[in-house]
Amino acid sequence: MxxxxxxxxxxxxxxxxxxxxxxxxxxxxxxxxxxxxxxxxxxxxxxxxxxxxxxxxxxxxxxxxxxxxxxxxxxxxxxxxxxxxxxxxxxxxxxxGMPIPERDPQAQQKADHRTQLIDVMEQAVQWHRLQLQTGGAAEARDYLARRGLSPEAQTRWEIGFAPTNGGVLSHLTGKGVAQKLVVDAGLAAESDRGGAPYDRFRGRIMFPIRDARGRAIGFGGRAMDPNHPAKYYNSPETALFDKGRSLFNHGPAREAAGKGKPLIVAEGYMDVIALAEAGFTATVAPLGTAITEDQLRLLWRVADEPIIALDGDTAGLRAAMRVIDIALPLLEAGKSLRFALMPEGLDPDDLIKAQGAGAMQKLLDAAIPMVQLLWRRETEGKVFDSPERRAALDKALREKIKLIADPSIRNHYGEAIKDLRWALFKGAKPAARRGAEAHRRWTPGKQDPWKREIAPVAGSKMSALGAGAMDEDHMREAVILATLITVPALASEFETAIEQMECHDPTYRDIHASLLRHFGTMALHDAIRGDLGEMPLEKLFGQSHVAISPALRRPGETEIARLCLAEEFAKLTARRGHAREIEDAVEDLSGVADEGLTWRLAQASAALDRAGRGDNEDRAEYELGDNGARMKKDELSAFDQLLSQIDFAKGARRPKS
Known part of the structure; x- marks a missing residue:
């Protein structure tokens, strides 16, 4: 077949x-x-x-x-x-996911036709290059010189010129190439009125487009007439050229990326050439269209995290947002995009000319993850001065996150959005207190006068609630780190939890950072000692609660160490999540304290209770909260006092069970 x-x-x-x-x-x-x-x-x-x-x-x-x-x-x-x-x-x-085509008896004939078209395209590339050296191309040469392209660079990129009259059609047919082949290659077009075919490219600088295997498959032409309605014009769809499945500079960029260069996606030919000439050789561009699904798959075959470098103007931002919508359903673990937005009014070529390759490298180093640009699209320039508008934001973000097919990535996006949302509304003014400023746009970092009224009251109770928890957190951090250093083989099983772990003690932070640097190393103790010296480890292992932890008392029993880590991570996560839920509830108040607030706080305390049930502590220290959750007396007292302060500040009473 x-x-x-x-x-x-x-x-x-x-x-x-x-x-x-x-x-x-x-x-x-x-x-x-x-x-x-x-x-x-x-x-x-x-x-x-x-x-x-x-x-x-x-x-x-x-x-x-x-x-x-x-x-x-x-x-x-x-x-x-x-x-x-x-x-x-x-x-x-x-x-x-590709269906096998039905039997095609003319397949060989089509293959032969493609071979002929490739030969025609190669002849066209060479002819256009020769035309750039003629007297009629003086203006084109001047333009390229103004754009900073030396004759050597023009040769490297095989740049040519299509004259206004006497184009490639007459040249190729004069050499015996069939007129139909020139038309099929996209170099000439047949008149709608039944006249003779004519050259598609006239009065344009010509950029050859080659596939990943280096074969000429099409052209991009830049008009020399500034008033021409189509500044850039690409070859039409042909048996060789599919715009949505091709990339400009695909082959050389793939080779450069394989040698460690970052893969950059620019908007046009000149941006690609400028970046490549400046040393960013793994640069490609889509061909006159927004990035397609097929092009994204091509990019991910070359690099796991391509950087989309777009102009900083409105059109560039719109293009970035379109890429996000296309990419979300296609995301896989390890495959994503980052975005480097140029300063407003500049494209990569302008930036390199004005500030040099170093400025471009800084922008690439600062490229932002896709989730941050998604957040920016949904929030920038908008006012969230009512519960309804906040709910609309939540709905819009949920709809976008639901597009992600991979459940793990979908979950991580949800967590990232939650963190961004918390940071945004943390400083927002409640609508009831805004008065004449109700229609002013929210600005990050501005002090909230209403927040000054309630913050000292609530803050003192949060400190009372958090004092004991902070001590317990400190102990749990020590046990976790000591256990991982003692039984490094377990690190891979808790990789996500270790990465997300936040240590409050500076010494523990240093040990945690060193542990991450040497992740997978069996001799963790020696590696961390090499980074930090002996004192931090002596401080860690010298604590009594660490010395009596199961992993250190029974160093050879891996299963006990595994269970110990699982329990300590669960308790640490629950306690910090409990405090975070209370903070979120306080920050999200937009009217009066109601059953919803009480429910949220009660749920947080229940989670804390579930995480703490394994503690061998004096049961007399515990009482039941209104929701039936077991809490320490001092935690429950602070919890109730916090609710009372919120009720007082908002002019409402806590609902009775």
């Missing part, structure tokens, strides 16, 4: 060879660099002890330095599954 031209290229583009091979081998983590698609394993085709089987995930090829087996995803499936070529294609197509 013959397959249509381009089907196998599309199949290889959609698949990750690393994922295909990864089902059959175990990667050597010490030798592999998964971020760069550089993967090593023991060869599945012959018996060996060392990892001599290499997969280049970005290029889509494997090679064994032992038995010299080599190939792509199709050949790997053929060899490992013992199937023929078409069966291997069907297996991979099902995985990529």
């Amino acid at each position: 013959s397959l249509p031209p381009g089907f196998l290229d599309e199949l290889r583009t959609r698949l990750s060879l690393g994922q295909v091979v990864g089902r059959k081998v175990m990667w050597d983590q010490r030798k592999s660099n998964q971020g760069k698609g550089d993967l090593w394993a023991s060869c599945p085709f012959h018996q060996e002890k060392s990892a001599s089987f290499h997969v280049d995930d970005r290029k889509g090829f494997y090679y064994c330095f032992g038995c010299h087996a080599k190939g792509d995803a199709i050949s790997f499936v053929r060899e490992t599954e013992n199937v023929d070529f078409m069966e291997a294609v069907k297996i991979l197509a099902a995985e990529a």
Whole structure:
């Protein structure tokens, strides 16, 4: 069975060879660099002890330095599954979600036609390059010089010129190329009125567009006439050129990214060229359209976290927001986007000319995650002076987060949005106290006069509530860190909890940071001592509550250490979540204290109670709250006093059970 031209290229583009091979081998983590698609394993085709089987995930090829087996995803499936070529294609197509085309008896004819078109396009590239050196292209050469492109750079990028008269159509047909081939290549167009075909590109600087394999598939033309309605004009869709599945500078950028360069997505040809000439060689651009799903998949095949570099004007921001809407449903673990927004009125080319490559590097280093730009879109320039407007914000954000298919990423986005929301409304003025300022836009950081009235009252009770908890937190932090250092093999099981852990003690913060730096190291004690010296560890392990913790009393019993860590993390999270819920409830008050507020605080205390039930503490110290949750007497007292102060400040009474 013959397959249509381009089907196998599309199949290889959609698949990750690393994922295909990864089902059959175990990667050597010490030798592999998964971020760069550089993967090593023991060869599945012959018996060996060392990892001599290499997969280049970005290029889509494997090679064994032992038995010299080599190939792509199709050949790997053929060899490992013992199937023929078409069966291997069907297996991979099902995985990529691509239906197998019906039998096409003209497939060979189409393949031959594509080969002819590629030859025609290559001839066109060379002819346009020659035209740039003629007298009729003087204005074009002056323009390129003003944009900072030297003759050497023009040669590197194969820049050409399409004259106003006597274009590529007459040149190619004069050399014996069939007129239909020139039209099919997108270089000429047939008149709607039935006249002779004419050149599509006239009076334009020509930028060749090549696919990932380096074949010329289209052109982008920049008009020299400043009044022309289409400043930039691309080749039409052809058998070679699909705008939504192609990227300008794809091949060279992929190679540069494989060598460690950050993958940058710019808006146009000149931005790509300016960035690449300044040393940012892994730069690509979409082709006259907003970034498509297929282009995003191409980008993620090259790098896990491409940086979208867009102009800082309104149009650039709109383009960034469109990218977010396209990307959210496609997000996978480890695959995301970051955004580097240029100063207003500047594009990357302007910025590099004005301030140099260093200024561009600073912007790239400061690129923001996608979740922050999503938040900015929904909040910037808007007023949230009523519960209804806040609810509308919540609804809009929930609708966007629901687009994310991966449940883990969806959960992390929800947590990030919650943190951003808390920070926003933490300083907002309640509508009831705004008076004449009710319609003023909220500004971060401004002091709230109403908050000055209630903050000292509530703050003192929060301190009373938090004093004991802070001591317990300090103890739990010490036990967790000491247990992880004593049993480092458990670190991977608690990776997320360790990353999210916040230590209040400066010494513990230093130990925690060193632990993260050496994550996965079995000799954690020695590694941390090398970073910080002996004193911080002596302080940690010298505490009595650490010395009697299960992991240190029974150092060889991993299961006990595992249970100890799980319990301590759960209690620490619950206690801090309890305090955070109270703060959120206080900050979110917009009218009177009601059952909803009481319920939120009661739920927080119940969570605290559940986390503390394993403590071997004097039961006489505990009482039941109104919701039946068990709390320490001092915590319950502070909790009730806090509610009373809130009720008093808001002119309402706490509902009775």
